[in-house]
Amino acid sequence: MNQSTAERxxxxxxxxxxxxxxxxxxxxxxxxxxxxAGIVILTVILALTxxxxxxxxxxTNLVGANSVTLVLALGATFVLLAGGLDLSIVAASAATxxxxxxxxxxxxxxxxxxxxxxxxxxxxxxxxxxxxxxxxIPFLVVTLGTASLFAxxxxxxxxxxxINVFDFPGFAFVNxxxxxxxxxxxxxLMFDIVLVVITAVVLxxxxxxxxxxxVGSNAEAARLNGINVRLTTMLVYVIVGFTAALxxxxxxxxxxxxxxxxxxxxxxxxxxxxxxxxxxxxxxxGGVGGTVLGVLxxxxxxNGLTLTSVSSFWRGAVNGIVLILAxxxxxxxxxxxxxxxxxxx
Amino acid sequence: xxxxEPALIRVExxxxxxxxxxxxxxxxxxxxxxxxxxxxxxxGSGKSTLSxxxxxxxxxxGGRILVDGVxxxxxxxxxxxxxxxxxxxQELTLAPTLTVAENVLLGRLPRRxxxxxxxxxxxxxxxxxxxxxxxxxxxxxxxxxxxxxxxxVEIARAISTRARLLILDEATSSLSEGATLRLLDIVAxxxxxxxxxxxxxxxxxxxxxxxxxxxxxxxxxxxxxAPLPATAEHELVRMMVGRELLDYYGSRVAAPxxxxxxxxxxxxxxxxxxxxxxxxxxxxxxxxxxxxxSGKAELAxxxxxxxxxxxxxxxxxxxxxxxxxxxxxxxxxxxxxxDRRREALLPPRSVAENISFxxxxxxTRFGFVxxxxxRRDVAKVVADYGVKxxxxxxxxxxxxxxxxxxxxxxxxxxxxCPVYVLNEPTRxxxxxxxxxxxxxxxxxxxxxxxxxxxxxxxxxxxxLSDRVAVFHHGGIRAVVSGDDLTEEVLxxxxxxxxxPGDHPSVVISTDTPTSADTPTSAVxxxxxxx
Numbered sequence: 073m074n075q076s077t078a079e080r081x082x083x084x085x086x087x088x089x090x091x092x093x094x095x096x097x098x099x100x101x102x103x104x105x106x107x108x109a110g111i112v113i114l115t116v117i118l119a120l121t122x123x124x125x126x127x128x129x130x131x132t133n134l135v136g137a138n139s140v141t142l143v144l145a146l147g148a149t150f151v152l153l154a155g156g157l158d159l160s161i162v163a164a165s166a167a168t169x170x171x172x173x174x175x176x177x178x179x180x181x182x183x184x185x186x187x188x189x190x191x192x193x194x195x196x197x198x199x200x201x202x203x204x205x206x207x208x209i210p211f212l213v214v215t216l217g218t219a220s221l222f223a224x225x226x227x228x229x230x231x232x233x234x235i236n237v238f239d240f241p242g243f244a245f246v247n248x249x250x251x252x253x254x255x256x257x258x259x260x261l262m263f264d265i266v267l268v269v270i271t272a273v274v275l276x277x278x279x280x281x282x283x284x285x286x287v288g289s290n291a292e293a294a295r296l297n298g299i300n301v302r303l304t305t306m307l308v309y310v311i312v313g314f315t316a317a318l319x320x321x322x323x324x325x326x327x328x329x330x331x332x333x334x335x336x337x338x339x340x341x342x343x344x345x346x347x348x349x350x351x352x353x354x355x356x357x358g359g360v361g362g363t364v365l366g367v368l369x370x371x372x373x374x375n376g377l378t379l380t381s382v383s384s385f386w387r388g389a390v391n392g393i394v395l396i397l398a399x400x401x402x403x404x405x406x407x408x409x410x411x412x413x414x415x416x417x
Numbered sequence: 418x419x420x421x422e423p424a425l426i427r428v429e430x431x432x433x434x435x436x437x438x439x440x441x442x443x444x445x446x447x448x449x450x451x452x453x454x455x456x457x458x459x460x461g462s463g464k465s466t467l468s469x470x471x472x473x474x475x476x477x478x479g480g481r482i483l484v485d486g487v488x489x490x491x492x493x494x495x496x497x498x499x500x501x502x503x504x505x506x507q508e509l510t511l512a513p514t515l516t517v518a519e520n521v522l523l524g525r526l527p528r529r530x531x532x533x534x535x536x537x538x539x540x541x542x543x544x545x546x547x548x549x550x551x552x553x554x555x556x557x558x559x560x561x562x563x564x565x566x567x568x569x570v571e572i573a574r575a576i577s578t579r580a581r582l583l584i585l586d587e588a589t590s591s592l593s594e595g596a597t598l599r600l601l602d603i604v605a606x607x608x609x610x611x612x613x614x615x616x617x618x619x620x621x622x623x624x625x626x627x628x629x630x631x632x633x634x635x636x637x638x639x640x641x642x643a644p645l646p647a648t649a650e651h652e653l654v655r656m657m658v659g660r661e662l663l664d665y666y667g668s669r670v671a672a673p674x675x676x677x678x679x680x681x682x683x684x685x686x687x688x689x690x691x692x693x694x695x696x697x698x699x700x701x702x703x704x705x706x707x708x709x710x711s712g713k714a715e716l717a718x719x720x721x722x723x724x725x726x727x728x729x730x731x732x733x734x735x736x737x738x739x740x741x742x743x744x745x746x747x748x749x750x751x752x753x754x755x756d757r758r759r760e761a762l763l764p765p766r767s768v769a770e771n772i773s774f775x776x777x778x779x780x781t782r783f784g785f786v787x788x789x790x791x792r793r794d795v796a797k798v799v800a801d802y803g804v805k806x807x808x809x810x811x812x813x814x815x816x817x818x819x820x821x822x823x824x825x826x827x828x829x830x831x832x833x834c835p836v837y838v839l840n841e842p843t844r845x846x847x848x849x850x851x852x853x854x855x856x857x858x859x860x861x862x863x864x865x866x867x868x869x870x871x872x873x874x875x876x877x878x879x880x881l882s883d884r885v886a887v888f889h890h891g892g893i894r895a896v897v898s899g900d901d902l903t904e905e906v907l908x909x910x911x912x913x914x915x916x917p918g919d920h921p922s923v924v925i926s927t928d929t930p931t932s933a934d935t936p937t938s939a940v941x942x943x944x945x946x947x
Contacts, residue, residue: 289763357765
């Protein structure tokens with residue numbers, strides 16, 4: 073009711089005039105403005121106070137340390153965009169990591185071991201997907217249940233023991249990939265970039281990706297316009313399972329071991345990164361670009377805490393506060409600063 | 418009316434700005450006790466902004482508000498309530514998981530000895546609802562009710578407070594004809610008791626039936642004030658849109674050709690739609706009338722594949738397997754649902770995406786969206802269907818209801834279907850946009866589409882349809898065409914399932930001045946609610 077004059081301007085069929093680069097960036101990253109501001113401020117502070125911070129060694133360390141989070145967060149972005157949530161993602165990753173460890177232990181080559189691990193991830197994802205979309209069980213219930221199930225599977229696979237994979241023949245390839253580099257650029261950074269580009273293209277330029285946004289925005293409208301809502305929802309969970317397996321490969325590669333237990337705060341970090349990046353928990357809004365920024369922001373915070381020798385016990389507190397502030401910023405952006413009353417839902 | 422007595426509410430020189438827009442520009446008006454004042458204008462003219470300021474939801478950027486001649490600051494809805502101002506808006510503000518009784522008396526539950534007096538709560542809630550003529554179990558949870566009944570609960574809550582000014586912001590937009598009529602009766606009753614009512618609506622019959630004066634806004638400014646019913650309808654419409662609306666319903670060269678849509682024995686398992694049979698020819702508009710709950714909405718949903726249904730439906734001779742929107746689309750049925758926000762819009766997405774997501778099957782190649790083609794086709798829809806937006810990338814929810822609806826209709830019409838099923842295509846749309854939409858429907862039929870138009874506005878059906886099928890209790894009771902196509906005949910079939918005269922108790926209100934080229938809408942007879 074209150075934007076009448078803005079609408080009076082007719083749109084011409086011609087494409088909109090080019091806008092200045094800065095405002096284009098601002099428009100493209102709109103909801104992630106908080107994350108960007110946070111990264112810039114932290115970077116300036118750390119660069120001025122910690123000489124180590126801007127060294128190439130620290131930066132590659134930062135990338136390596138956050139690759140697992142990034143891969144998981146890319147998967148979580150899909151599911152949040154579709155209006156769901158996957159609480160089993162970290163547990164699934166632990167279980168697929170154990171599958172990878174067992175495969176290597178059995179003397180398998182790297183490629184078959186990787187293939188079986190990814191397949192396991194797809195199966196885990198398929199289970200979540202079928203239960204949420206076709207059996208119509210609420211996603212929180214399903215993924216809470218499967219999180220527990222996958223965690224158990226991870227323990228059962230090798231009787232709760234960590235598998236030290238360093239000496240197995242199949243591991244060399246993975247190890248080289250995760251820790252190696254070309255022209256001074258770590259392979260893992262290239263891997264991250266490729267993965268980000270692929271997911272961004274899928275979400276923005278494919279029928280499937282557009283379907284995800286439609287389903288997350290309004291599932292009934294999507295259904296009435298011919299989008300296969302159940303299939304889309306199911307595939308989203310399959311993708312999450314796949315990224316969980318990918319993340320486990322990176323994790324095993326970095327640690328040279330497959331552990332049946334996992335850091336319980338990782339799930340929170342992953343989801344927080346996606347939300348800080350401006351993806352709406354209500355679905356249909358956000359994207360991969362924001363998620364990268366969210367992961368980077370939390371990674372820089374973590375790096376800063378390490379460099380300044382602050383106890384790692386603070387990490388959860390800082391992540392939590394940042395999450396709430398970032399989402400509050402998003403809400404404030406949407407509803408207007410300090411304005412009471414709603415301008416429509 | 419004592420002129421020396423200060424007005425109940427007087428607003429002076431109100432200004433309200435939103436980022437980039439002046440929503441209200443120097444608007445003044447006053448409302449006296451017992452007066453029923455219509456506030457009208459097109460979507461986006463500032464009606465709701467004004468009502469939200471008076472209701473305490475928004476703070477003005479300039480101007481002042483006087484209650485009983487004393488300047489007051491209405492900082493929030495609670496402050497407004499203390500002055501007896503109650504706002505009922507389009508958006509429901511009920512607690513969905515609480516019972517009807519709790520909602521009616523929300524915040525004012527009667528107590529006895531510190532605990533809530535539940536028998537008294539139920540009794541008082543039932544009393545208020547009975548006053549409204551609504552009979553629902555006060556123990557039911559509000560989210561188990563239809564939207565229409567929820568609206569009535571909201572109204573019951575409002576009238577159970579000691580309101581001195583009741584603001585009804587499009588309160589009738591989701592009500593059936595019968596419920597609307599009852600609400601208008603209540604408005605008259607409240608007015609007789611000295612309560613002032615500010616009615617925000619663009620439904621002409623309601624304005625003429627209830628109000629003694631109309632204030633018209635256009636683009637945030639006062640466009641005029643008119644005494645009622647002395648001012649003719651076309652004069653009022655001219656004030657609203659700023660120009661003369663000639664040929665309101667448009668016209669087409671009627672040349673219905675071969676049968677495109679054949680329906681036989683179409684019904685739903687729950688009995689809401691009982692077996693119906695009809696045919697629609699190419700170039701023909703079949704109107705569908707009926708009260709809420711008569712089965713007309715189910716017919717639309719069944720044809721669109723939105724709900725499971727059984728029966729024999731053929732499009733161009735080919736049988737359609739029912740129950741799937743995807744199959745309906747593939748068969749060539751373009752379905753537009755009646756509930757824009759729940760069934761048609763992607764609220765967080767842009768205008769462009771809201772249009773193109775409906776074409777994902779056709780604008781993709783090998784799974785990839787053909788971006789250039791998408792952009793071009795979206796721009797064409799926006800231009801062809803007059804969607805007013807400053808950018809294709811703007812959030813669709815920032816557009817007015819009329820422009821949202823044009824985008825939804827445009828994306829469906831752009832599919833080039835042989836059959837269209839349009840369920841209430843002009844609901845919640847201002848007169849200017851309505852007239853434009855009528856023109857698009859006429860053009861569809863002229864180009865050879867078979868159109869099924871489901872509507873609760875009889876004048877719209879009469880103005881556009883070749884024939885009108887009237888639903889009553891789940892089935893088609895009559896198919897009316899030619900000289901019989903009048904509000905009296907349609908209204909009688911809709912209310913009682915029989916012709917006028919056969920049923921002497923049926924009363925149709927047509928005591929409003931109308932002219933051929935202006936809008937009127939159906940407020941026909943005493944209906945029933947689900």
